[in-house]
Amino acid sequence: MTAEAEVLSLKNIHMAFGGVVAIQDFSLDLRAGEIVALVGDNGAGKSTLIKIVSGVYTPTSGTIRLGGETTSFADASSARSKGIEVVYQDLALADQQPVYMNMFLGRELTKPPFGLLDKARMRQESQTLVDELDVRIPSASSTIRDLSGGQRQGIAIARATHWASKLILLDEPTAALGVAETARVEELIANLKAKNLAILIISHSLDQVFKLSDRICVLRRGEQIGIRETAKTDKNEIVSMITGVA
Amino acid sequence: MVVYIGFLAIFLFFAATLYDDGFLTQRNLTNIVLQTAPATIMAIGLVFALSAGEIDLSFGSIVAVAALSAAVAMQSFGLAVGVIAGLGAGVAIGALNGVLVAYLKLPSFLVTLATMGLFAGIARSMTDLRSIPVMNETFTGLFGSGKLFSIPSLVIWTVIGIGIGHLVYRHTKFGAHVLATGDNPRAAQVSGISVARVRFYVLTICGGCAGLAGLLYAGRLQAAKYTLGESDLMTVIAAVIVGGTLLNGGKGSVIGALVGSLMMGMLNNGLILMNLKVSDQMIVRGLIILLAVAVSLRDANR
Numbered sequence: 220m221t222a223e224a225e226v227l228s229l230k231n232i233h234m235a236f237g238g239v240v241a242i243q244d245f246s247l248d249l250r251a252g253e254i255v256a257l258v259g260d261n262g263a264g265k266s267t268l269i270k271i272v273s274g275v276y277t278p279t280s281g282t283i284r285l286g287g288e289t290t291s292f293a294d295a296s297s298a299r300s301k302g303i304e305v306v307y308q309d310l311a312l313a314d315q316q317p318v319y320m321n322m323f324l325g326r327e328l329t330k331p332p333f334g335l336l337d338k339a340r341m342r343q344e345s346q347t348l349v350d351e352l353d354v355r356i357p358s359a360s361s362t363i364r365d366l367s368g369g370q371r372q373g374i375a376i377a378r379a380t381h382w383a384s385k386l387i388l389l390d391e392p393t394a395a396l397g398v399a400e401t402a403r404v405e406e407l408i409a410n411l412k413a414k415n416l417a418i419l420i421i422s423h424s425l426d427q428v429f430k431l432s433d434r435i436c437v438l439r440r441g442e443q444i445g446i447r448e449t450a451k452t453d454k455n456e457i458v459s460m461i462t463g464v465a
Numbered sequence: 466m467v468v469y470i471g472f473l474a475i476f477l478f479f480a481a482t483l484y485d486d487g488f489l490t491q492r493n494l495t496n497i498v499l500q501t502a503p504a505t506i507m508a509i510g511l512v513f514a515l516s517a518g519e520i521d522l523s524f525g526s527i528v529a530v531a532a533l534s535a536a537v538a539m540q541s542f543g544l545a546v547g548v549i550a551g552l553g554a555g556v557a558i559g560a561l562n563g564v565l566v567a568y569l570k571l572p573s574f575l576v577t578l579a580t581m582g583l584f585a586g587i588a589r590s591m592t593d594l595r596s597i598p599v600m601n602e603t604f605t606g607l608f609g610s611g612k613l614f615s616i617p618s619l620v621i622w623t624v625i626g627i628g629i630g631h632l633v634y635r636h637t638k639f640g641a642h643v644l645a646t647g648d649n650p651r652a653a654q655v656s657g658i659s660v661a662r663v664r665f666y667v668l669t670i671c672g673g674c675a676g677l678a679g680l681l682y683a684g685r686l687q688a689a690k691y692t693l694g695e696s697d698l699m700t701v702i703a704a705v706i707v708g709g710t711l712l713n714g715g716k717g718s719v720i721g722a723l724v725g726s727l728m729m730g731m732l733n734n735g736l737i738l739m740n741l742k743v744s745d746q747m748i749v750r751g752l753i754i755l756l757a758v759a760v761s762l763r764d765a766n767r
Contacts, residue, residue, distance in 0.1 A: 296657045311652035313645045315715040324645055325656030327638045335636040 224250045225287065226385050226417040227272070227303075232281035234267055234441075241267045245281070245443045247436055249386065249417040254408070256428040256449075257421050259438035259461055265421050268438070269388055272419065273305045274298030285385065302384030308391045310375040314364040318356060319345040321363060322378050345377075352377050352407060369400030376407055380414065387411065389420040393427065405431060425454050437461055467761045468708050468721050472728045475753075479735040486738045493734065495617070499685070501730030502619040503528070503678035503694075507701045508708070508722040509630040510559075510667075510674030515705060516634070517667040518647035518714030519566060519573040523558065524675035524701070526584035528694025531555040531679030533588055535604075536597035536689035544603050551683070552676045558584060559672015563665035573668065581698075588691040596690040599683050608684025622681060623723070626674075631719040643667060647714020700729045703754040707761050728757075 227249040234242040242264045249255055257265050270276045272283075274292030282289055285301055292298040295305075312321050319338070320327070322345040330337040345359040354373035356366060363371060372392060379387045392408065393401040408431055411418055422428050428435060429449060437444040437460040444460045459465050479488045487493050507524050514521045534554040539547030562580055566573045599605060611618040634640040645653040646663040654660050675694070683689045706712060707728065708721030732753060736746040 295655060299657065305655070307655065309651070311649070311655050313648035313652050313715065315648050315711075316641075316644060320641060320645075324652065325642070325658045327641050329638065334638075335632075336638065336641060338636075 224252075226251050226285070227419075228282075228284040228287075229272070230282045230284070232268075232271060232278045232283070234264075234271060234276065235279045240441055242271070242278070242441050243443075245438075247443075247446065249419060251415045251417055252412050253434070254412060254418040254420060254432045255434045255436055256432035257419060257436050257438065258423075258425070258428060258457065262440065263438040263461075264441040265438060266390075267441075269305070269390055269419075269421065272298070272386070273303060273388060299382070303386045303388070304379035304383035305388045306372075306375045306379045306390065306392060308394060310371055312363050312371060312375060315362060317342075317360050317362055318349070318366075318374055319359045321374060322348065322359075322381065324378075326382070344381075348377050348381050349373070352380065352410065354407065367400065368396050369403050372396060372400070372404050373407060376404070376411075380411060380416070383416055386417045386419065389418065391421055391423065393422070393424070401427075425457060428457075429454065439463055467757075468724050468728065471707065471757055471760070472724050472731075475728060475731055475735070479731065479738075483735060483738045488735060488738055493738075497727065497730045497734050498623065499617060499619045500734070501726050502623045502685075503681045504697055504701050504704065504729065505623050505723055505726040506626045506674050506678045506681065507694075507697060508704050508726045509626050509719055510671035511701055511705045512630070512634065512708075512710050512717045512719050512722050513643055513667040514573070514671045515710050515712060516647045516714055516717040517643045517663055518650065519664055519667055520712075521559075521562065521573065521577045521668060521671040522698065523562060523577040523581040523584060524671055524678075525694040525696075525698045526581050526588060527555050527558050527672055527675035528679040528682060528697065529588035529689075529691050530558065530584050530591070531676040532683040532689035532693050533591050533597060533691065535680055535683055536599050537592065539599065539601050539604060540597070544601050547601065547604060548680065551680045552673065555676015555679060556669060556673045559669040559675070560665070562672065563668035566668055567661040567663075567665035573664075577668075585691075585695075592691070594691060596688050599687050599689060605684050605687050608680045609687065610685065619681060619685065622677070626677070627719060627723050634717070634719050639663075639666070644715055644717075647711075647716075649715070699751075699754065700733075701726070703758060704729045707754075707757045709761065729754075 225248050229245060229247045232242055232245040259265050271278050274295045274297050283291060319341040323341045328337040328341050329335060342359045349356055354377050356370050393404050396404060405427060432449050434446055434448055435457055436446045437457065439461060511521060531551045531554045535547045535551030538550035562577055565571050565576045607618060613621060642658045642663050645658055646660050650660050682693045704725035705722045708718055708725030710717030732750060736749055
């Protein structure tokens with residue numbers, strides 16, 4: 220891989236809350252069109268790392284480079300404006316609003332001359348987007364609460380895809396889904412690679428990690444245990460890295 | 466929607482039973498609209514507050530303080546200062562509620578319960594319980610008995626209020642942010658919406674609407690008194706809920722609130738024409754509101 224393709228580069232990230240070290244010396248390069256899985260037990264530091272990358276936390280030390288340039292995020296909005304989108308575990312959807320309003324939540328389209336909402340355009344762009352990603356919903360005007368868990372997850376991912384220009388973080392994307400819906404969402408995530416975005420996924424399901432990811436990064440109690448190419452490792456190795464038991 | 470059916474049912478019932486008492490006369494029907502104008506304006510503000518997941522219980526007290534402020538200021542300084550004092554008092558009290566809720570993170574139910582009592586007391590002490598006459602004819606014309614192209618000014622205020630309210634609620638970014646905040650504050654926050662600012666604004670809008678309602682009362686009655694707005698709390702909340710706005714936020718309707726408000730006005734009017742005692746009116750009204758709210762909420766949950 221060339222340096223140009225490197226989307227996000229974390230180098231020697233260190234994060235401490237008071238005296239408690241949450242992340243120590245974490246380094247990872249993410250490339251465009253690549254899915255990296257972040258695995259580790261509860262309390263390993265995955266959520267902290269997600270929050271650092273999405274701009275919620277500022278690391279105690281270490282450098283973040285985005286598209287080759289050193290950067291820092293003042294807050295989540297600043298990370299978002301730099302092309303990083305997060306699909307939260309709770310999806311962050313407004314249940315009683317239509318799909319298209321969720322797709323443009325906080326970034327609604329308006330039309331001149333009075334700056335009123337351009338609902339027609341939001342509806343149409345949302346429809347194009349869900350069609351393109353093959354998220355099967357009755358229509359872009361459907362209310363979120365009338366959709367299934369898998370459809371909601373699909374909307375949240377479609378929204379992230381629409382706004383992300385560099386990186387998508389997926390936090391436990393299928394934790395709440397049934398078997399068939401999980402398969403649909405996994406298919407959707409695999410298709411995102413074609414969009415040339417970097418994808419960082421947190422998952423507890425090793426089956427899923429092995430199915431989707433190109434590389435696997437293991438954390439244990441804030442420490443980076445190692446990164447493996449998915450094709451060159453197996454579940455036993457990853458499990459022993461996660462647990463520390465050989 | 467339920468509110469239209471309820472509206473029609475009550476209308477038909479009174480039209481049939483009170484035909485001989487003059488319910489259907491143009492004069493009586495116009496009167497209903499004129500009498501409901503202040504409540505309708507308050508209801509618009511409340512739609513915004515409830516949709517954002519907040520509540521305002523203090524608007525009745527704000528009405529009294531605003532009307533008295535306008536009346537007192539007008540005595541010494543004339544029309545413009547009076548209007549500004551009335552609206553300003555409403556906006557200022559609303560903003561106070563807003564700061565306490567949005568930035569000090571206190572629950573709006575408790576904040577506005579407290580300010581309701583606080584400003585009810587201030588309204589009483591402002592003029593020592595006295596009623597202040599409003600003599601300025603431009604004012605009473607503008608906010609009360611006046612007409613433009615033979616349309617009563619109170620009807621014009623209602624139409625303007627509902628028009629602007631509906632437009633902002635349904636067709637602006639702010640309206641969308643209000644709904645998102647009430648629906649899922651966390652989702653709104655992570656989407657870059659300033660949830661605190663939305664909460665501040667909806668309570669300020671509530672105060673401003675109550676201030677305007679105070680002017681309308683003072684204009685129509687040609688006097689201001691601490692009792693103004695006192696009895697509107699239940700009616701306005703009921704009108705808004707029956708009109709399809711959820712108490713928990715995320716969904717609502719300004720047009721529905723208008724229909725709900727007219728329905729409540731019609732109910733008051735019909736019960737008076739039926740010659741019921743005041744105590745019986747209160748009982749019947751309470752029961753009908755209970756029924757109406759129950760039916761609307763069943764409908765909303767489906």
